[in-house]
Amino acid sequence: MHKPERLIVDGKRLDGRKPDELRPIRIEVDFLKRADGSCYLEMGKNRVVAAVYGPREAHPRHIQDPTKAVVRYRYNMAPFSVEERKRPGPDRRSVEISKVSKEAFEAVIMKELFPRSVIDIFVEVLQADAGSRTACINAASVALVDAGIPIKGILTSVAVAKVDGTLVLDPMKEEDNFGEADMPFAFLIRGGKIESIALLQMDGRMTKEEIKEAMKLAKKGAMEIYQLQREAIMKRFLEEEEND
Amino acid sequence: MHKPERLIVDGKRLDGRKPDELRPIRIEVDFLKRADGSCYLEMGKNRVVAAVYGPREAHPRHIQDPTKAVVRYRYNMAPFSVEERKRPGPDRRSVEISKVSKEAFEAVIMKELFPRSVIDIFVEVLQADAGSRTACINAASVALVDAGIPIKGILTSVAVAKVDGTLVLDPMKEEDNFGEADMPFAFLIRGGKIESIALLQMDGRMTKEEIKEAMKLAKKGAMEIYQLQREAIMKRFLEEEEND
Amino acid sequence: MHKPERLIVDGKRLDGRKPDELRPIRIEVDFLKRADGSCYLEMGKNRVVAAVYGPREAHPRHIQDPTKAVVRYRYNMAPFSVEERKRPGPDRRSVEISKVSKEAFEAVIMKELFPRSVIDIFVEVLQADAGSRTACINAASVALVDAGIPIKGILTSVAVAKVDGTLVLDPMKEEDNFGEADMPFAFLIRGGKIESIALLQMDGRMTKEEIKEAMKLAKKGAMEIYQLQREAIMKRFLEEEEND
């Protein structure tokens, strides 16, 4: 991929979006039969599947916690998901993403209700564009609802990047590669409002004022994604009603 | 290895055998001291050793089955067993061979007699020619008898290949490499008769008629091998008698 | 590193030492806070840290011994400790060193006093010169005393090499690389006297007479190192007294 001369021309991004505009998102709830809850999600060219299993008995036993459920999160990329074939198995990047995503979900799942059990969240990236970790969190969040796991609210995730000195919402590949900074967020949304930050990372170079601006922009984007998550869940719920 | 122009000349194979002729077989029972049962076997240039340990306590405990013995089978090639030195440790081929061989033995061992225990079958290929999996099954079968494990009958294994359009018994390396198809079998032989198929694989290109022909040829070969297995066991049994 | 023409000139070694002279040694007891006992040690350019944890509960449980403590010893080299960066993780050399060092300590620790528990000795080589295994044993020995583990005596370790036909004490890198033989020892010293041999290895070419000579030289060196170990422990002990 070659660096384009400019990433923003006449206020528009390479794919025609305005700086505060999301990529198209498509959500399909209950995509899998075996899993207790599942979701297929597209966010730009990202194609991800999330599955939730549990609460189920945790084994080997020594991983059990007598006071609450153990939450596991496995972010995994299919070998064909990226330009150059990726060797199967976890690399350092996916280990880190799995860790911070797990911690975000641990903070919102009501773990105390299920002592000694495990709740597994598996996300598979079938195609990765920039922001696959945010797409996965959005899908996992819907899959958790689909599985009926009690949670404090919905997790919604989106990144903000700084490109050509401008903050842009939900960066695509070129903006991620050649921008000056990238900052993924995940928020807890409850009662239709953003309550707090569940995931926060950043790399690049930003002043503290820019960081505050990025936070605002991310919150705007998260509210839009939240509406789509909500609609998809509602639609699925109505379908089930009809089938009864 | 270069492809010879023809693999069958005047009805004879490269090593002078007729199409329905086995390679020379040599069997030595009770070859090892430590193992509960063992066998050394040569089949053409194949040189293999089989050992049986058990029934013994299965551990770690979570692998135990309270209703029957667990059977394990480990097919392993010595680094010096093939033309180009093989890195030690299992590769995908040996994992697959171990699986299908294990399943063949599981079907004939009276596992229900030994709940919570494990029966280990280890086979080491010291030198591999074509058909090392069949040689190993033949050796393991004898080792099982030597170990006194109750079985429904003897497993006897042999392959049939299609070369230059002709079906041949017990193919050697050149026939395996340059033939049109290879089809390994293992049969359960009880009361001197072939009762059923315990292992069956095939790769190549064969019509269904050829497959049926191959089955016939394999059964003929298996009966001959069975006689050699029987003689070797008998000889060993008589030696023991004498020593008492 | 190129082989120097001669390793001993006018009875002096490349670094000016006499054949029976040790490299400078520096010992710092209680170097770490977390460990139960610890020691930093320099021996020539070797820089090593030893830590002792335990006796503590051994887990997983199946490694427990109901009659005595299990002793573990882990010799590990930092990636930057050698000329060419070393990939992290154990290689065959460090597995062997860990084994023989562990066995030396097992012979002097009063393991019977702590059934079902584990005593862990960890040594990290921050910089390796010749003789890092001996430096580590000397450090570990002091760390054991610092941890208050009951032992039969002090272990003191030193190597002897044969270079240009001469036996030299405590060889440095060039002598190790280009000498004719290398022979590391560890002795149990009790009541100020060398009682027996806890570790013994050799590679090279030596007559039996030379081996006996080497033993004498090693014992001389060990007694000198023992004095330094003793002083360092005493100094630490007095500091603690003062702080009370």
Place this chain on the structure above:
Amino acid sequence: MTEDILSEVKKDYVLSKLREGERIDGRKFDEFRKVEIKTGLIEKAEGSALVKLGNTQVVVGVKMQPGEPFPDTPDKGVIIVNAELVPLASPTFEPGPPDENSVELARVVDRGIRESEAVDLSKLCIEEGKKVWIIFVDIHALDDDGNLLDASAIASICALLDAKVPASRFGVGEDFKLPINDIPVSVTSLIIGEKFLIDPSRDEMSVGDKTITISVGRNDEVVAIQKSGDYLLNESLFEEVLEKSIVAGRKIREEILRQCSKTC
């Protein structure tokens, strides 16, 4: 525990229906579940297919890059088939390196493709002895509702049918469609006593995992066989399975051609 009881109940149900000469979902004994194929889902791959076989779902992506040929076939491309049974697809799959089941699955799919000479490898030489196309066929299980093997085999050949050789990206000429000679179809039967069910669902598999897979090429020739599971197979039953598998394979091949011609 609950799992075990549930499985026991399912097993009884399957067996009782069987005694009545029926399958639990009403299919004929030699009938596949509905096949749905969607190619081209993964734009970043050279070829891809998402296949649903009943509720069983698999994605296969094909990637290609220039690499060294094998010494004994210096003028031929190389195919590498790999399968990941990721834990997302079933509560019984574990994370980690491929276990014996995923190794077997990949190798049986591989044999179907290789032995039918489905891909014309002789057209994948870039520079004899030095550089040929390496084709990675990666099988990624999504939902295991029984017979992941046949679903994987279908998805693999469909992804290959969908694939373009990315020659221009590597500066070795113009892109061209991957040359395909045959469409091998793998047909798996569940053996229950003296009967067999083609394309077993997961509920049917509760009876036991005793299967045999027959892979069939375009002229009704068999290109691979794999007996899998700890059981003894009767010779006459095998011959019956062989006959029916060839017929069933033919139908699936037609279905593949019908659905893939639309998209690729």
Place this chain on the structure above:
Amino acid sequence: MTEDILSEVKKDYVLSKLREGERIDGRKFDEFRKVEIKTGLIEKAEGSALVKLGNTQVVVGVKMQPGEPFPDTPDKGVIIVNAELVPLASPTFEPGPPDENSVELARVVDRGIRESEAVDLSKLCIEEGKKVWIIFVDIHALDDDGNLLDASAIASICALLDAKVPASRFGVGEDFKLPINDIPVSVTSLIIGEKFLIDPSRDEMSVGDKTITISVGRNDEVVAIQKSGDYLLNESLFEEVLEKSIVAGRKIREEILRQCSKTC
């Protein structure tokens, strides 16, 4: 068990002090522990530093060798940061390949160095597209008394400041000091309810491992952020942490410059 009770007691103590507006060791909420830096300890490494942050101790060694550049930056050197949390450093560390904690630590330190462009990689090209300097930064934990991350970040940049490029040894010119453009400082805070403690000690960490790390570059710009631990972070608290971290980072940078100018 004893460990657990001890940890519970410590936690209560930390919290009760906190209610009185104090830290257990008397530090201000935004105050680092004493930093001691010793560079050059490892003569065989191109650069090295032993850092004590209170009782937490880390050694970092820097090694360099010529190697291939990444295809998309053919004229730039490569930095690889690796961390080993060896069991010598803490009773909770296990031998074996890096777990998620050591991976995260290495990657956050790496991002601080990389994103601040601390090392001038454009001066580390030997032959464009073919040969550049590969820099290995190996973090070796010795004693974990809390906040190993910031100690590792300090030790890493100090080891880089100490480093010489060994050009003559590899026959590619004369040795030169590794060109350093910035001194990134990582500042980790422990979050306790609506309060936060910068540079938490291990005793303070007994309250829970909910932290946020802000890495700061020379113009007070933020170059990396990592929220770590399962908790929900309040936006206004985050802004407060951000302000204080920038100030604290500045002080540590001065301390690094003061101590390193003496030695390197």
Place this chain on the structure above:
Amino acid sequence: MTEDILSEVKKDYVLSKLREGERIDGRKFDEFRKVEIKTGLIEKAEGSALVKLGNTQVVVGVKMQPGEPFPDTPDKGVIIVNAELVPLASPTFEPGPPDENSVELARVVDRGIRESEAVDLSKLCIEEGKKVWIIFVDIHALDDDGNLLDASAIASICALLDAKVPASRFGVGEDFKLPINDIPVSVTSLIIGEKFLIDPSRDEMSVGDKTITISVGRNDEVVAIQKSGDYLLNESLFEEVLEKSIVAGRKIREEILRQCSKTC
């Protein structure tokens, strides 16, 4: 359990015989078991030997291929010794990567060969600095009835004596016999209190695995020593072991020459 009791009984028997000045199988204290050597068993290897030492059995295969020399010995061949203690050979061996026992075994055998300069590596250079012969010595345990180490050492040198350098196969000249300069012999003693037994059998090893191995070269020089096991060794006992080992080594070397001259 039963194993433990059996082992206890054996131990008592060994010790009571020892008090009477005897070994359980009637051997003298410094006497090896019967050695049987069969070379050339593995035709596909460049050299091979099956060795029986009493009931202990080991196969060693030697493979050779051209490869890169070490940078500091650009004109010398390379020897790599590897041991697999496969679970077939003993109920106590586990499958998996080499553990500390197989690593130690391989390294002690390696040192005997290397330090005695048994193989003339200077005659194994194909093109200085670029291409030399790499010799893989693979030790494959078959039956561990005690003292696998000495059996492995004997089998290794016999396989090397049997080996031909396959120059013609790799197009670098004519095949030639591997040049051998010395026949190192490893002699292992079991230490029991103030006594020692050379070449201990498995039954004797039930007393405890406290051993010392002395490897001896052709001029009675010692080329490697390895004390193994958690015990303290008395200096005067060591000297006695040293004397006897040299004598025992000489006898085994004669036995090797006698049996190998017939076959190779």
